[in-house]
Amino acid sequence: MLKKISDIHTKYKHYIITIITGAAAYALLEIAGLFEEEFERIMSIANYLTWHYLFEFISILVSFSVFVVSYYTYDQTRNLRTVFLGSVFFTIGMIDMFHTLSFKGMPDFFIENVSANRATTFWILGRLISAIGFLIATIIPPKRKSKIRKEIFLIIPMAISVFLLNVVTYHPDFFPPMFIEEYGLTKYKIYSEYLIVILFAVVALILIYEYKKKKDNVIFLFVLSLIISIFSEMAFVLYESVYDIYNYLGHIYKFIAFFLIFRGVLISSIKKPYLQLHRAKEQLKDHAENLDKKVYERTIEIKKLNDRLLDDIKYARSIQESMFSFKVPENKNISFEVRYFPAERISGDFYSIFKIDEGNIAFYIGDVSGHGVPAAMLTIFLNQTVRSLLDLNNSKGDLSPGSILDDTYKAFNKTNFGDDVYIVMLFGVYNIKSGRLKWSSAGHNVEPLIIKKNGKIHEIKIKGFPICKLIEIYNEKYQDHITEIEPGDRVMFYTDGLIEARNSSGEFYGTGRLENVLKSNLNKPLKYMADVICDSVFEFMGSKNTQDDITFFILERREQH
Incomplete structure (x- = not known):
């Protein structure tokens, strides 16, 4: 009986972890409101801004790191999915940086940060780009090769980022309002969050299907990241103030999601070629050190049989x-x-x-x-x-x-x-x-x-x-x-x-x-x-x-x- 349970656990281990992760994230979201008053008492705006800056800085760093790895390995791999995903993360990193610097209460960023709407608009744009980008990346075959110059995957996301910075900062009426002071979240913001959740869910399902065929641990960690990102977006539907517990919880979820991306995509991408190189080096070293010895030993054996093999x-x-x-x-x-x-x-x-x-x-x-x-x-x-x-x-x-x-x-x-x-x-x-x-x-x-x-x-x-x-x-x-x-x-x-x-x-x-x-x-x-x-x-x-x-x-x- 115990062996049967152990076999089931081994076979469905990652699916069990996925379900537990989703359940834990949901439970935390449900009970967060119980601690609203205590949170407001201990978390000043200055403290909140510090934590917000740290969470966002780490996620921005992960985004840029994923891009750097995919960009500088492109000449060797020519993998279209990887470099496209890297360009998506570069765009996410840029827009998250704009979101962080324009957050209400932060020092001036081109204009005064007196309203939460600009930072919220950057947030929605960043999440929409990530959801759509991830969806496109999953459609691209994993081993699809590309002849596109790698500079294109830098120039396009850079241009998109600068364009959105200009529009959101100097033409705020171009996009519908996402947050109105003394009113809270608008229906545009809420509907956008639901759309992002649906897109993340679709991407997660596609990747789960791909994981069933490949059993790739990187795909598994990316699925976990998407599930936590879904609950992050749900938290951003519930907050009333940009400094309340749901907004804070949403950023914690995002931090965890990007940590999983760092652990899965970035660390694996860095370690994999070095592991392959190490194995190849050890094999070559073994052959180099033992080749002459083996040849010599084989020659001695042949000499011992020489008399019987003369003819x-x-x-x-x-x-x-x-x-x-x-x-x-x-x-x-x-x-x-x-x-x-x-x-x-x-x-x-x-x-x-x-x-x-x-x-x-x-x-x-x-x-x-x-x-x-x-x-x-x-x-x-x-x-x-x-x-x-x-x-x-x-x-x-x-x-x-x-x-x-x-x-x-x-x-x-x-x-x-x-x-x-x-x-x-x-x-x-x-x-x-x-x-x-x-x-x-x-x-x-x-x-x-x-x-x-x-x-x-x-x-x-x-x-x-x-x-x-x-x-x-x-x-x-x-x-x-x-x-x-x-x-x-x-x-x-x-x-x-x-x-x-x-x-x-x-x-x-x-x-x-x-x-x-x-x-x-x-x-x-x-x-x-x-x-x-x-x-x-x-x-x-x-x-x-x-x-x-x-x-x-x-x-x-x-x-x-």
Whole structure:
């Protein structure tokens, strides 16, 4: 029995809270009149004005804060409902500020505050705008995107606010009177309050229906705010003096309603992106800290099974090598020299150089996590995916390396490869006639070198995100970049195994030694330069048994004589 009651409470908890809130607000409104005389005795006009100012100041602050959050997140979210609601709150905040400053008994605000009618008119205008604005906001689909410039959502409410300030202050007869001294509330004011109550109720019902589908706590708090706002408006139908208990109670209700808006809309809007960012940061941190460790552990496991898998490995290696371009395309304008030294029977490095058509040559180079059979499978996956995507894009006239990497990233995230598997690579398309190299990087961790014919060497600055299983966290586009290759220039592409080769003392070969070799062999034939690089690295290591794969190729744009 108790479990059944507990389940019912859990299931209908928010609806129970809503009913209790409405009942409590109604009960307080009913009994408030019993304390009228006591209230008048202890609450002087000066005290009332102080409390009124504090209540209104807090609600104005909440209104402007909601606007600021929606306005400055609009560039990222482009959410129409959120930014429209923010502009409504900006208008409410402005008009509530006019209401506060023009309240009877306050210092002059453009004109003397000798009558309660001006402040009451501002109150009704503010509540009507909020009710109609909330109703329109609920009609807008929650995920509706907008292309409207965000400045529009500031300019329009500002213009409306200034217009109403001018009309109510200097043309008081434009609107019917809301409060007449020594008479009290007019029928216009009372009917307006009832209209506002009806609109608030309609909005609350729409949001309750939306809450049933989404179970969003922000919607629930907004419903509570609307219910309390309804009783706030009912209190403003009952007062006889702007300083009596019903007017005071109405402002307390409004304070509570705006506190709920602050708690629901504002705090949630501020916390949500930071929580999402924190979760994403923790996931990225975990992957960054454990990726190499997991790869190392997986490699050790593969090595232990090496003896039993030799036949399969030999077969896998033959498949992998069939993917490499041992015969590279050449013509009178361009030539390549390739060197490839796997550390194991099956390499983690990969490359390919192939002709797209008579005018363009494509290539890629990179590294996959680990070695052995998984590396071979990744190489096969990559080769098939890139070739298929390149053929498809070329048929559309789109030779964008960035687009190829985008689609490869998406395809990789649909595979069954483990979360600890990743690919770093650089993909490029070279136009033979113009010498223009268009390229994009997916986390390739060494920068290509341009060897100018005058002996200067420049690094091509690269950046990009590895191809890995993080599409839910990182889904940015890979960017295309252009590098112009002049006649006589050479470009060297390589993997990190080259510069991270170590000697017996544990010292790295490094880019400094590599650049010295390139400079000293600048005028030598391309094949000779590639051979000297290999000799230099192996001499430095003292052995040809590499700890990591070493792969590089050099592109030369030939000079025309």
